[in-house]
Amino acid sequence: MKAIMVVGTTSHAGKSFLTAGLCRLLARQGWRVTPFKGQNMALNAYVTPTGGEIGYAQxxxxxxxxxxxxxEMNPILLKPQGNMTSQVIIKGKAVGAVAAADYYEKYFDLGWEMVQESLYRLSLEFDLVVCEGAGSPAEINLKHRDLTNMRVAKHLNATTILVVDIERGGSFAHVVGTLELLEPSERALIKGIVINKFRGDKALLTSGIEWLEEYTKIPVLGVIPWCDRMLPAEDSLDLLDRKTNQENRDLNLSIIHLPRISNFTDFDPLEAEASVSINYVGIKDSLGHPDAVIIPGSKTTIRDLLALKETGLAQQLQDYAYAGGTILGICGGFQILGQRIIDPEGLEGEPGEYSGLGLLPITTIFSGNKIARQRQVFSNYPQVGLPVDGYEIHQGRSRINQKTREDREDYHQIFDDPGLGLVNHSQSVWGCYLHGIFDNGxxxxxxxxxLRKQRGMSSLATGIPNYREQREAGLNSLANVVEKNLNLKTIFSNQYY
Incomplete structure (x- = not known):
C-alpha cells in the first residue's frame, strides 16, 4: 500500500484539512484511498456501522x-475526562481509563501492535493510505513513544508533507525548527512544505519561500489562503469565539459550552442554516433570552452538571424553562435535564447520586457497559413518521420515573424507540440520546x-436533503482549494495525481 503522511509544525496547522482534501482529490483520480490516524485525542467521536468509536475527523x-x-482508520482514540485522565478506545472499544503519566507504560506496546495490524488490514483493501499526524512530529520528549507521526511514516516509507499555519506567526522558524529536530531518516521523508491559512498578497511571500527552499532543500508545494471553516473543529477551545453571521438570521440558538463538551459536531448542520444564529454560552456567562437552548453531550456528565450548579447557570436554565423557553438536551445534556443521575461504581469519580435539573422525569444510572451504536428510527415529534438516523455514545441508561400526583404534565416519546428520547406535552423541553440528529434535514x-411557529414566524421548507449532501459539497470545495493552490505534481509526478 502506497502511503502519504501529513504532519504539522503545531496543532491546528491544517493536517485534518489537508488530509481530507488529499483523500477527495485522490479518490477523484480513481485511487482506492483510505485515511488513517494511529492515535487521536478528541471528544468528537463517530460510531462506525460495527459499533466502534473513532475520531470524527477520520x-x-x-x-x-x-x-x-x-x-482501523483510527485504532487508538483517547477521550480526555479531566484530572489528567483519558478514556482509552482501542479498535473502537473502550478498554478503561488511565492517567496521562501511566498511559504509555500501559498501552504503548499494545498501541503500536494495533497500529501495525490496522495498517495491514487496510492494505488488503486499499491502494493508498493518507495518514494524518498529531500535534508536532518534533516533540523531543514524546518522540520515543510516538504512535502517530514519524514512527508511522517510517513504517510505511511514506511521502511526507509538512504543513505550517502562517496565521500564528513565526511560520518559517516553525518549519526550520521542526526539520532540525527530526532524525536524518525522518527528515529524508519530508518531500514538501505547505503554508496554510495565509491572508493577503501571496507575492509578499515570494522571497521568504525562495529562502526556505534554498535553506531546507525541500520544495514549498504552495500557499493555501485563509478559508472559512470547511471541516468540523476537533478542539472546543475556539467555540466561545465562534459566532455565526447575524444578518438575516431570525432564530437565535444558544449552545451551552460545557467544560467537557463532546460531539459539538452535532451542531454543524444548524450553523449551515441561513436563518439560524448560533451562540456558545460559557458556564459563567448570562444565558439571556434565546429562542432555544441546547445542552450538548459531555464526556463527564456529573462534573459538568456540578459546574452548572456552582456557577448558577443551572438555575438560569431552570428559570428559562419555567418561563416557557425551549431546551433540548443531547446525550449528556439529556441526562442533565433529568431528575437524578446515579453513579454506583464511581465511573466519573466518587460513587454517588446527584440531582439533575429536574426538567424531564428520568433517572440515569451509569454502568461499565458503554453503548455505542448506529440507529435508524422514525419520529413522533415534532412531526410523525420522519426517518431519522444517527448514533448513540453513552455510559448511562435512562429510565422514565413513575408519575407522581405532583406531576402536572405528560411526556411523550420523540421516536418510535421509547428509550431514545423524551419531550414534554408543550414541546418546550426535549431530550434524546441521538448524536447526528440535526444531520437529518x-x-x-x-x-x-x-420554534418559528411559537414565535409567529413563517415556516421553512421541510422537503430538503440531509446534511450529508451539504457536507459532500463542502468536501468538494475543500479539494478544489487544495488542487488550485498546491503543485502536488512536484512530489507526486504521475504516480498519484
Whole structure:
C-alpha cells in the first residue's frame, strides 16, 4: 500500500484539512484511498456501522475518500475526562481509563501492535493510505513513544508533507525548527512544505519561500489562503469565539459550552442554516433570552452538571424553562435535564447520586457497559413518521420515573424507540440520546419550524436533503482549494495525481 503522511509544525496547522482534501482529490483520480490516524485525542467521536468509536475527523476523511468509516482508520482514540485522565478506545472499544503519566507504560506496546495490524488490514483493501499526524512530529520528549507521526511514516516509507499555519506567526522558524529536530531518516521523508491559512498578497511571500527552499532543500508545494471553516473543529477551545453571521438570521440558538463538551459536531448542520444564529454560552456567562437552548453531550456528565450548579447557570436554565423557553438536551445534556443521575461504581469519580435539573422525569444510572451504536428510527415529534438516523455514545441508561400526583404534565416519546428520547406535552423541553440528529434535514427543519411557529414566524421548507449532501459539497470545495493552490505534481509526478 502506497502511503502519504501529513504532519504539522503545531496543532491546528491544517493536517485534518489537508488530509481530507488529499483523500477527495485522490479518490477523484480513481485511487482506492483510505485515511488513517494511529492515535487521536478528541471528544468528537463517530460510531462506525460495527459499533466502534473513532475520531470524527477520520470519519469525515473517510467520507472524503468515498468509503465507509471503520475502526482501523483510527485504532487508538483517547477521550480526555479531566484530572489528567483519558478514556482509552482501542479498535473502537473502550478498554478503561488511565492517567496521562501511566498511559504509555500501559498501552504503548499494545498501541503500536494495533497500529501495525490496522495498517495491514487496510492494505488488503486499499491502494493508498493518507495518514494524518498529531500535534508536532518534533516533540523531543514524546518522540520515543510516538504512535502517530514519524514512527508511522517510517513504517510505511511514506511521502511526507509538512504543513505550517502562517496565521500564528513565526511560520518559517516553525518549519526550520521542526526539520532540525527530526532524525536524518525522518527528515529524508519530508518531500514538501505547505503554508496554510495565509491572508493577503501571496507575492509578499515570494522571497521568504525562495529562502526556505534554498535553506531546507525541500520544495514549498504552495500557499493555501485563509478559508472559512470547511471541516468540523476537533478542539472546543475556539467555540466561545465562534459566532455565526447575524444578518438575516431570525432564530437565535444558544449552545451551552460545557467544560467537557463532546460531539459539538452535532451542531454543524444548524450553523449551515441561513436563518439560524448560533451562540456558545460559557458556564459563567448570562444565558439571556434565546429562542432555544441546547445542552450538548459531555464526556463527564456529573462534573459538568456540578459546574452548572456552582456557577448558577443551572438555575438560569431552570428559570428559562419555567418561563416557557425551549431546551433540548443531547446525550449528556439529556441526562442533565433529568431528575437524578446515579453513579454506583464511581465511573466519573466518587460513587454517588446527584440531582439533575429536574426538567424531564428520568433517572440515569451509569454502568461499565458503554453503548455505542448506529440507529435508524422514525419520529413522533415534532412531526410523525420522519426517518431519522444517527448514533448513540453513552455510559448511562435512562429510565422514565413513575408519575407522581405532583406531576402536572405528560411526556411523550420523540421516536418510535421509547428509550431514545423524551419531550414534554408543550414541546418546550426535549431530550434524546441521538448524536447526528440535526444531520437529518426534514427533522431539523421540522424542529426549527416548531420554534418559528411559537414565535409567529413563517415556516421553512421541510422537503430538503440531509446534511450529508451539504457536507459532500463542502468536501468538494475543500479539494478544489487544495488542487488550485498546491503543485502536488512536484512530489507526486504521475504516480498519484
Amino acid at each position: 470519519a469525515v476523511q473517510a467520507w472524503a475518500a468515498g468509503v465507509i468509516p471503520r475502526v 426534514p427533522w431539523r427543519r421540522s424542529w426549527l419550524n416548531h
